[in-house]
Amino acid sequence: xxxxxxxxxxxxxxxxxxxxxxxxxxxxxxxxxxxxxxxxxxxxxxxxxxxxxxxxxxxxxxxxxxxxxxxxxxxxxxxxxxxxxxxxxxxxxxxxxxxxxxxxxxxxxxxxxxxxxxxxxxxxxxxxxxxxxxxxxxxxxxxxxxxxxxxxxxxxxxxxxxxxxxxxxxxxxxxxxxxxxxxxxxxxxxxxxxxxxxxxxxxxxxxxxxxxxxxxxxxxxxxxxxxxxxxxxxxxxxxxxxxxxxxxxxxxxxxxxxxxxxxxxxxxxxxxxxxxxxxxxxxxxxxxxxxxxxxxxxxxxxxxxxxxxxxxxxxxxxxxxxxxxxxxxxxxxxxxxxxxxxxxx
Numbered sequence: 001x002x003x004x005x006x007x008x009x010x011x012x013x014x015x016x017x018x019x020x021x022x023x024x025x026x027x028x029x030x031x032x033x034x035x036x037x038x039x040x041x042x043x044x045x046x047x048x049x050x051x052x053x054x055x056x057x058x059x060x061x062x063x064x065x066x067x068x069x070x071x072x073x074x075x076x077x078x079x080x081x082x083x084x085x086x087x088x089x090x091x092x093x094x095x096x097x098x099x100x101x102x103x104x105x106x107x108x109x110x111x112x113x114x115x116x117x118x119x120x121x122x123x124x125x126x127x128x129x130x131x132x133x134x135x136x137x138x139x140x141x142x143x144x145x146x147x148x149x150x151x152x153x154x155x156x157x158x159x160x161x162x163x164x165x166x167x168x169x170x171x172x173x174x175x176x177x178x179x180x181x182x183x184x185x186x187x188x189x190x191x192x193x194x195x196x197x198x199x200x201x202x203x204x205x206x207x208x209x210x211x212x213x214x215x216x217x218x219x220x221x222x223x224x225x226x227x228x229x230x231x232x233x234x235x236x237x238x239x240x241x242x243x244x245x246x247x248x249x250x251x252x253x254x255x256x257x258x259x260x261x262x263x264x265x266x267x268x269x270x271x272x273x274x275x276x277x278x279x280x281x282x283x284x285x286x287x288x289x290x291x292x293x294x295x296x297x298x299x300x301x302x303x304x305x306x307x308x309x310x311x312x313x314x315x316x317x318x319x320x321x322x323x324x325x326x327x328x329x330x331x332x333x334x335x336x337x338x339x340x341x342x343x344x345x
Contacts, residue, residue, distance in 0.1 A: 005236045008262055008271065008304035010297045020285070024293040025261045027251065030142060031161055032264045035345060040158040041100035041127065043074040045093050047086055047113050049105035050079055052134045054206070060133040060148050061104040067152040080109075090116025100127045100155060100344065106134015107188045111323035114165065114341060115185045125162065129155045129344035135210050136324050138188050138252040142265075143345060154344050162339035163265045164249055166190060168320075170328040175317040178329050187341075188323040189259065190247040190334065192312055193227050194220050194275070196321045202254075203326070213254035214291075221287060224280050227318070229330075232311040233272065243283060246273035247310065247334070251294075254324060258294035262304060268338035269306040276301045310334045 012023035046068070048061035061077070068075045078089045090101065090113045101117065103110045110130060117126055131151040132140030145151050166186040173179035191199075198216035205212035230239045246253075248260030248271045263271040275286060278301045290296035297304060310333075317329040 005233055005238070005305055008306055010262060010304070012298070016293070019292040020289045020295055022289070022295050022298045024295055025297050027258075027261045027294070028264045030251065030264060031266055031345075033162065033266050033339075036160045036162065036342065038127070038158040038160055039098065040156045041073065041098055043076065043096070043098075044068055044100045044102050044129075044155065045095070046075055046077045047089055047101060047103050047105075047109070048077065048079045049086060049109040049133070052105035052109055054135070054209070057104050057133040060131060063148045064102065064104060064131050064152055067149065068155070071152070071156055073156070084112060086112035087116040087119075090114070091120055093117065095126065097124065098127075100129050102129040102131055102151075102155060104131045104133050106132070106136050107138050107323040108325035109134065110139060111185065111187060111325065114187055115183075118165070118167075118185045118340070119183065125340070125342050127160055127342045127344065134324075135206070136213070136254045138250060138254070138256070138324070141256055142250055142252055159345055160342040161266060161345045163187065163341060163343050164268060164270075165337045165340040166247070166249060166270055167335045167337050168322060168327075169333040170320055170330065171317060172328045174326070175319050175329045178317040182328060184322055184327050186249065186322050188250050189253055190323075190332075191245060191253075191321040192229070192247075192318065192330070192332070193242055193244040194225075195244050195246065195253075196319045196326070197223075197225065199321045199324070199326060200319065210255045213257075217287060221283050222280065224283060226277065228315065229318075230313040231274075232313075233305055233307050234309055241277035243275040243277055244273075245312065246275070247271070248273065257290060259290070261294040261297055262306075266339055268336060269308055270310070270334070270336050272305045272307055272310065273297070274303045274305070276303070308336045
């Protein structure tokens with residue numbers, strides 16, 4: 001792995017029960033900085049993915065619009081009509097100071113909205129809000145949002161936190177047909193390896209709901225493909241056979257799995273979990289520990305680091321998952337953007 005790269009060491013929460021032979025880890029605070037109080041927005045740009053959450057996005061968007069209008073807020077509603085349409089919509093918005101971009105959908109929809117806006121090279125820090133309507137909803141879960149009423153009440157209170165983003169440069173298209181380089185912005189997670197292969201499979205199992213992520217991972221673990229990559233972490237180069245890279249800005253992934261117990265969303269760094277290549281039984285054990293409140297961090301073949309810049313290179317293009325969606329393929333360059341946007345909390 002290279003002795004020059006500092007390893008992130010987790011402490012055990014000895015007050016928890018042991019499972020798989022270990023205690024759960026002590027989790028980092030989700031926010032490290034205080035909230036920023038602000039006035040409620042006078043205008044909300046409501047970006048709705050009507051297809052999210054098995055097509056419940058449309059109903060959630062209509063309810064959010066009704067509640068905001070009742071509260072006296074001016075609402076500008078946009079509905080996506082095709083893949084990545086939210087990127088185009090967000091890039092076209094005419095925002096004034098204090099306006100809010102409220103996103104109805106899952107983590108991928110929020111990622112599209114952030115990407116569209118950040119591609120305009122904004123000179124001000126925009127305010128985003130989450131109105132969960134997807135199947136994963138990691139960001140909404142970590143914020144403790146209970147539903148559309150709760151989301152709207154938070155928007156009306158106006159309290160925000162400045163959060164980090166990852167600027168990700170990668171090839172568009174897929175590994176069989178890679179396209180030109182593009183830039184995407186991640187608020188949640190980026191994965192390479194087994195996690196991406198499992199998402200490819202999970203997309204074919206959408207009818208199963210959130211459990212499809214678990215099913216996809218288990219099936220791909222049984223295949224246990226070999227994946228070779230070169231990883232450069234803040235200038236330190238390492239090369240080998242790997243199972244999975246978990247690049248976390250937040251702690252949760254699909255199905256509420258605690259993938260990055262050490263991650264804080266506003267600390268100016270990302271957390272990288274490296275699952276080294278291991279036998280099928282060892283891999284199954286590591287995943288079982290992951291399901292038990294993030295205990296995988298104590299598995300001997302799982303190593304965590306923190307970074308500001310990361311590069312992934314592979315002999316052939318390999319798919320990348322950003323915020324729960326298949327976005328592009330390697331090679332990948334990622335740069336942390338500290339406190340790049342404000343998020344309604």
